[in-house]
Amino acid sequence: MTKMYRKRLIPDECVLLKDDVIVQRDDDEIITRWQTLHPKPDFSHGTSYYCLKEGWKISIFYKSDNSIAYTYCDIIDTTYDEASDTYVFTDLLADVIIDNNGFVKVVDLDELAEACSLGIISNEMLVRSLHQLNSLLTIIYNGEFKKYLDVIKEV
DSSP states (O other): OOEEEEEETTTTEEEEOTTOEEEEEOSSEEEEEEEOSSOOSSOSEEEEEEETTTTEEEEEEEOTTSOEEEEEEEEEEEEEETTTTEEEEEEEEEEEEEOTTOOEEEEOHHHHHHHHHTTSSOHHHHHHHHHHHHHHHHHHHTTTTHHHHHHHHHO
């Protein structure tokens, strides 16, 4: 049975995603569905698309009526242990939020800088995070991001 963990650097934690349901998986991508443990007014469930080669997790957050609340993109680093069939998705802190009206907001760059200053993240990981963020923003701005959203919506 596949195990997936979400590792955060700030705060330092590693959480087993025991309730996430894998609906599609291959060497390049994983798509999961999940429910919030405690539904919030903004959203109650979602679908996440782990783009393993690109280093992104694209999540669509849904309201309780199944309408889309917003899209949230994490920059991630993925490690996989084949023997235990275990993934660890490390959040590289930079995130992109896309509102339903198309407004794009980059967030948590201050956390990325703080992690670098405190030695929590290596210079190599900082550079990788920024490159992955740049490639994500490039496809958002040039219109190619829609194909990723279509994949999520088709499952």
